[in-house]
Every structure is written in C-alpha cells, then in structure tokens.
Amino acid sequence: MSHELPYIVAIMEGLAEEMARDPKVIYYGQDVAPNDDHDLVKAFGRDRIRVSPISETAEIGMAVGAALAGYRPVVELLMSEFMLVAMNQVVNEGSRFRQMSGGRVKVPLVLKSGYGFTAGWSGQHTGTIYGMFTGVPGLKVVVPATPADAKGLMTTAIRDDNPVVYLLHYLLTLVPGEVPDGEHAVPFGVADVRREGTDVTIVAIGYEVGQALEAAETLAGEGISAEVIDPRTLAPLDLDTILSSVAKTGRLVLVDQSTRHGSFSSRIAADVAEYGFGYLKSPIKQVTALDATVAYSEPMEQYVLPNPAKIVDAVKQVLGSAPVPA
C-alpha cells in the first residue's frame, strides 16, 4: 500500500516519523517554525524544534556537539550554498571525529539542504555542489530523486551513526509520487535501476533522473533501449550496479547538473574507466552543466544545463549513430 505525496512533504513525513520514534532526534535551523502554532512545534515541543539565528558555523558545529552528547540533530540549511559559510564544520570536524578518536565517538547528524534551484535564482543559489562534500571520508551524501526515496533516505539518514549531507533538489519540491505506507527506510549505497534497457546505461543524479527517463522514452520510440540508473546516494556509491549494467550494455552516459569539472559524474567515469574499461564498446559520455556560473536570464540559465535533448544526443553519440563533435 502507498500514498501519494509531494517530494517535500515526503521528506517532512520521514522527519516527523523519526522524531516520533526517537526522542533524541531534534530539528532546528533558520526560520524553522518561528511560530508556536507550527505542527512540528505542537507535536514535539519547543525544545526539540528550534529556530536559530543566521549562524551556520554554530548551527552545524552545535549539531556535532549535540551528536557527541547523544542526540541525532537534523539541521535545516535551506540552500546548499549556506553550508559554504561553514565549510570547516561540514567537512573537517564531525566527519573526522570518529576516526581521529580511534572509534571512541560517533557523530550522527543530518545536514538537510536544497540545491540546484535553476529557476531564476542566478549565480549563488543554483549550484549543484555535492562534489564538494563527496570524497570526504566520514561523510555520507544522499540525493533523492523521488518522493519515496526522499522519505526513505531521510529515515535512513537520521538513523545512521555518521554525519549525512541530505540534498533535496529544489525543482522537485512539489513533484508528487507514491510513497510506501508505514515505516520506510531506503538503504544507503543501493542504486535503483529506474528503467531496464540493453543498449546503453544512463546514470543520472537527482533531478536528472527524471530528465534521463524522459530521454529514454524518446529513445525507445526510435528503437534504442536505455537503462536508467539512479545512484540515490553518492557516498556511499553503488558502483557494482553501475558496472553490472555497463557490462550488459557496453555503453555509458552520465548525467549530472554539476558543472563539468566539479561534477560527480566525472568520478563515476573515472571508476568505470578503471574497473570497467573492458566492458566499454565506446567512450563514456558526460552530460553536465557547462563550466559557468548559472546566469539569471532564462535562455542563458537553460543553455548551460543538461536536458532530455542533450541526453538523447549523447546516447546517439555513444551508439555511433550521431556525429561525435571534435
């Protein structure tokens, strides 16, 4: 059984259910429920639901301290760029404490933040910057693409004993989808094969999963069978599922809204080149944002971003049915 929820509501359902299940879960951040009439405040009280000043270093650092003292804080960071203000606390404190202590402490916390708001937000609020958080030992990074995964990954993030950067895509905020009834936890490090296919593997991240599925539908109409994989979590990454798919199809297209040279797709490309080179019948193709700050004006904004047409084109290139540009 399932129920339909918008992506953002599914996230908050996951959070509220974990708060109800575990009194050690707390939620705070800028502009979080300043009014006592808020449902979360009524359900969990002012101690566990707090509105904080605009102080990212303190907000994230305090989550580290509260986690060390036995809590499971979820920090609302609104936009992923706000984490840049406090980057040391994100990548160089709590994420290292487990190992630097020789396993004596654990730091369970969730940094909840939106990204990729390419809807006229110009250059400082549109970034797809998970590449800055992946590759940091001790830190986990999740990028749900559907309401079901949005809820299930929030549940797992809160229960995980490590710091987790939970990134929701702003363009998906109101997109509805079926969410399983009752407790729903999606395991980390398990990719979802969203569409099976035999000719080409498309690995798409976050919002790009939907774009890739749209492209796959178009390609199907032309007799091309594309497999679409959603990694769901970037750290840990389910490389096995990707390699198995590439072993089957022999071709790989990667879709990532990050700028090309800060992208996560380039890391998948490197791993597949290293561990799956023998499977490849043609070079890997990446469809990423172009290396520019996202412009405000819509034509320029859209120009740099991946879209289904670019994905279709990339697939045809790896299949050898479209000219490869120099």
Next chain:
Amino acid sequence: MTELDTDRLTWIYRQMVRIREFEERVKRTFEDHPGVIRGHTHLADGAEASIVGSLAAMEPGDQLTATYRCHGYPIALGTPTTSIMAEIYGRADGLCGGYGGSMHLVDPERGFLATSGIVGQGIPHATGAAMAAQLDQAGRVVLCFFGDGASKQGAFHESLNLAAVWKLPVVFIMENNDYNVGTRSDQEDANAAVGEPLATKAKAYSIPGVTVDGGDPLAVHGAVQTAVDRARTGDGPSLIESKVYRLSAHGNLIAPPGVPLHYEEHEAIRVFGNREEYEAARRGDPNPRFRRHLVEGGTLTTEQADEIATEARDEMQAAVDFALSSPLPAPERALDHVYA
C-alpha cells in the same frame, strides 16, 4: 567562594604538577628520542593552574571540549598518562589508537568530548553539547576551553549569541596567553588594543564576563564555580577570561621533513626580543607559586610537596617508557573507523 578542603587543594596541586611534568617530558622527547613525535605539539606549561582550577568546578557527568593544546585536561580527568603519551608517540596503545595524535585527544567516558585543531571551531561543539545537556534536563554543565585568538573567529560570536539566547548550560573559558602564535593580542584584538580586557566581549551577548588571574588556581576555581552554578541553575552561559602565560613557544618548530623538530624560545624573545617579559613570567610561574601558598598555609609540608613531585616524575617516566615500548599501529588499520 567555596572553601576547598585539604584533599581538594592537594588534588589541584598534584594535577598541576602532573601536567607540568608530562609537558616537560613531551618537550624533552624531541631531544631524548628525535623523530618519535611527528607534526605539531602544543604544551600547557604555564596554564596548569587555569586548567585544574577550572576542572575542579566540574561535577560527575559534566563535560568539556578543548583545543589542539589539549594534554592537560585528560591528565587532570584521570586518563592514564601512559595512553596519552603513547598517542603523542603515535603508538597502537595510544588513547585514540594513533589516529589523532597530540592535537586531537578525547576521552568521552570521562566527559572529554572533543578537540579541534582549527582555531575557534570547538566552541560550537561545546555549545551543542550544552544544548544536549539542556534537553536531557540532567543538570549537566559543559566547559568550553579556547584561546584568546579564537575570540576573533565567527564561531566564537555565533556560539556565544546562541548560547545566550537559548540559556545553554555552558561556561566559555578563554585561556588568554596574549599571543596568537607570534602576534600579540594588542595587535589584533579591539579590546586589547585599547587596554580593555577581552572579557568585554561578553557585553555584546548580555552575559557575565569576568577576567581572572589564570596563574591562581583558586581564583580561577572561584570564577568558574560561579559560572558553573549559574549554568546549572538554568541562567545560561558566562565568559571567563583566564590570563595565563605560556612558558613554551606556541608549538614545536614547524619545519619540513629533514629538519629536526624542537622548541624554540618563546615568541616574546624570538619575535619581539623581550627577554624580560618572559623572565618575569618565569618568576611568576604558577606551579611554585601555588606550592608556596600551600606550604606556607600549612596545607602541605615540604616533604609532602616533594613527594608529589617525585611521584609525578616517576609516573611520567613510566609514561615515556610505556609509549616507547608500545608498537606502532599496523599500516592497514589506517582504514578502520572511517565510519561508525
């Protein structure tokens, strides 16, 4: 101010002596056993009275965080000095298995939650632990140790503001040694530049701010106890500026591989050529000062004070011997504990 009994006074003195002896053995290691200590160490010699006077105000269950200058706290908390020295020597039997080293000691079972090697960044950790204490309603208090330099970091200001707004049970203890490595406070601190105490910063957050002689463990204890009591009763945080003088350089020489590590002279001499400032601090050394106080006041006999010194020497010799004989970790253990 709470009157401390003979046992407590003796405990304070013993911990001060133990910390001093430990730090001197760390320093001597660079000469006695070159290459055994890697990277950067920061010593607490000169700050013993401030550290122990502060910790004397803790109750069971209370917690603390500190900086990379972190050897003194666990010594006073009762962490075995063998395991602390072994950690500094990078050994498998070290407190943190050789993963953290000198700058990152922690002992959560004794309330020592965290250290940060990045200036000021541990302040929000303490503040968050205080939020946990408030949520637990267990009457726990968190002591937050940091240096004067950290008070120019955003982390300091954000944390004091938040702790004040939420009335968190935390005591911010600034060990002001008047130097940021080799830069004097009056060169980089707005309060110091006009001759005002750094505790003035508390006014911006409408919390108590006091300045205390960090060389006097009883004065420190009194100030910290007042702040701890206030925190425990739910009245929120305080800022204590504890004026100390570090008797060693900021840390051992920062040098590329191939250059033997050692401690240079204090920055007062090395940077500013002010030998008299340093010698005056030596003459005012808090450890012999407190010994005189206890002996003259009849709390300790000379023989008892000597005995404490002898025991500390024996203990730290054993710590060095233990650390030297402890094996280095197996290389492949480097991948353990990345995730919980």
